[in-house]
Amino acid sequence: MNVLVTGGTGYIGSLTSVQLLGAGLRPVLLDNLCNSKAAVLERIERVAGVRPRFIDGDIRDRALLDRVLREEGIDSVIHFAGLKAVGESVEMPLAYYDNNVNGTLVLLQALREARVRTLVFSSSATVYGDAQVMPLREDAPTSATNPYGRSKLMVEQILADLAASDPSWSLTALRYFNPVGAHPSGLMGEDPQGIPNNLMPYIAQVAVGRREKLRVFGNDYPTPDGTGVRDYIHVLDLADGHLAALRHGHGRPGLHVFNLGTGQGHSVLEMLQAFGRACGKTLAHEIASRRPGDVASCWADPAHAESTLGWRARRSLDEMCADTWRWQSMNPEGYPG
Ligand code: NAD
Ligand code: WQD
Numbered sequence: 238m239n240v241l242v243t244g245g246t247g248y249i250g251s252l253t254s255v256q257l258l259g260a261g262l263r264p265v266l267l268d269n270l271c272n273s274k275a276a277v278l279e280r281i282e283r284v285a286g287v288r289p290r291f292i293d294g295d296i297r298d299r300a301l302l303d304r305v306l307r308e309e310g311i312d313s314v315i316h317f318a319g320l321k322a323v324g325e326s327v328e329m330p331l332a333y334y335d336n337n338v339n340g341t342l343v344l345l346q347a348l349r350e351a352r353v354r355t356l357v358f359s360s361s362a363t364v365y366g367d368a369q370v371m372p373l374r375e376d377a378p379t380s381a382t383n384p385y386g387r388s389k390l391m392v393e394q395i396l397a398d399l400a401a402s403d404p405s406w407s408l409t410a411l412r413y414f415n416p417v418g419a420h421p422s423g424l425m426g427e428d429p430q431g432i433p434n435n436l437m438p439y440i441a442q443v444a445v446g447r448r449e450k451l452r453v454f455g456n457d458y459p460t461p462d463g464t465g466v467r468d469y470i471h472v473l474d475l476a477d478g479h480l481a482a483l484r485h486g487h488g489r490p491g492l493h494v495f496n497l498g499t500g501q502g503h504s505v506l507e508m509l510q511a512f513g514r515a516c517g518k519t520l521a522h523e524i525a526s527r528r529p530g531d532v533a534s535c536w537a538d539p540a541h542a543e544s545t546l547g548w549r550a551r552r553s554l555d556e557m558c559a560d561t562w563r564w565q566s567m568n569p570e571g572y573p574g
Contacts, residue, residue: 239263239310240483241353243296243344244317245289246273248427249359249416251281253315253476255425258285260480265309268318269295272430276572280424296340302347313355313487315479316344319388322434323363323530326385337388338395345399357482358396360410361389362468362498362535371502372538375412375494382530393494400492407486407493414468414498414537416475418557419564426564427472428571436508437469437557441565444516451520453505455527460534464505468498468536471552471560481548498537499550508558515558516566 240257244250245266251273254264258281266278266289275291282288290309294301296318305311319337320326326333341358348356365373366380381387396408417437419426432448433439442448456463478497486493503511513520543549 238312239265241305241309241311241314242266242317243314244268244319244359246270246275246277246291247317248273249413249472249475250315250317251277252420252425252472253317253479254289255281255285255420256473256476256480258287258289264289265305265311266291267294267296267305269293272320274428274572274574276574277425280572284420284422284424297335297343299343299347302344303350306347306351306353311351311353313357313483314344314348314353315357315483316341317359319359321385323383323385324434326388327383330384333384333388337385338391341392341395345395354405355407355483355486357409357411357479357486358392360393360412361386362412362414362496362537364390364393364412365535367532368535371534372500372536373496374538375496375541397492400490404490407489407491409482409486409493409495411478411482412494412496413475414470414496414535416472417469417561418471418473418552419560420473421560421563423560423563423567426561426568436467436505437512437561440509440512440520441561443520444512444518444562445565445569447569449521451509451522452525453522454525454531456524457527458533460504462504462506465531466502466504466534466536468500468502469508469554469557470497470499470550471557474499474550474552478542478546478548481542481546485546495542495546496537496539497542497550498539500537500539502534502536503554511554512558512562515555515562
């Protein structure tokens with residue numbers, strides 16, 4: 238099976254491509270490299286034993302998509318490509334709607350023409366907005382507090398309308414909680430450009446000496462230790478969730494929505510301690526004010542994915558930290574190039 242992987246050189250796309258290769262599928266990676274490096278291709282080859290086909294291009298390039306779908310004999314799509322920084326989306330909403338919403342529309346139009354009808358989409362727990370009741374089930378109300386989140390919600394709505402309009406489509410929205418971790422080889426992991434926005438890569442850069450200390454955004458939340466609680470999931474568990482969703486999606490029309498999380502929440506201070514155990518250091522931190530837009534707690538009810546896809550997250554918090562530390566210490570500056 239030939240699987241088009243948009244955003245395939247990015248963090249989650251590259252590790253999902255490794256798992257696809259391991260399962261005997263043929264990923265075809267399409268990425269414009271706006272937030273990733275082509276050097277990851279060599280790492281995929283070292284880890285999986287095969288260098289995947291890569292196309293340097295943009296999902297908004299319709300002529301390119303038409304050619305790739307035809308020439309590569311694409312059967313299904315995993316659609317990771319998009320911009321993902323919440324703060325940046327507030328400053329540059331048009332860039333986010335263009336990449337994430339318009340980009341998805343161009344892709345869906347090309348798929349319709351090419352009669353490719355199976356797609357798995359990277360959605361996010363951000364679509365639950367400022368939810369109060371935990372754990373989050375897929376039928377919880379959705380809302381958005383920033384353009385990034387709104388772009389994910391808009392795409393979910395487009396997918397719902399498309400599935401309702403034509404029963405030949407099988408569309409799956411996977412709502413990721415907080416993906417962290419790296420390949421256990423230490424050869425592949427998250428490589429944020431500039432100052433990391435997210436907790437785990439920031440802690441990893443403190444551990445490796447690139448940053449002085451972690452700023453903990455608020456210790457007065459209504460959580461056990463006052464710091465924010467999230468559902469961190471190992472990126473390889475997340476990647477395996479895509480394989481399960483792809484298999485489930487084939488021949489099953491409609492829109493399918495799944496949470497991909499562990500069902501367990503951990504606080505910022507718990508994460509700092511767990512990472513300290515993995516790297517054998519005490520990591521410096523200071524308490525700072527709350528980050529605007531943050532919720533106190535967010536964790537998944539993953540029961541629907543387990544009962545329907547037969548998938549659940551298996552890797553522990555200690556594995557998430559150990560694998561991230563191996564990647565960060567072997568590649569202090571991320572991928573070369
Ligand atoms: P990433 O930035 O590492 O990967 C996204 C890839 O898409 C990058 O390689 C980028 O170059 C590419 N890209 C962006 N716009 C493109 C375009 N117009 N055409 C072609 N390629 C384009 O991010 P990631 O963490 O791997 O996230 C993948 C997907 O999962 C994104 O859609 C993101 O919104 C979603 N998601 C991520 C998280 C997270 O915390 N990492 C959580 C929930 C959802
Ligand atoms: C986790 C916790 C912070 C950095 C974001 C997006 C979401 C999704 C995943 C894409 C929070 C605290 C963080 C730091 C800190 N992405 N923190 N100091 O906010 O749950 O989710 O990434 O879809 O849409 O919003 O993840 O890793 O940024 O924060 O104290 O330097 O760590 O306040 O409690 P978040 P995060």
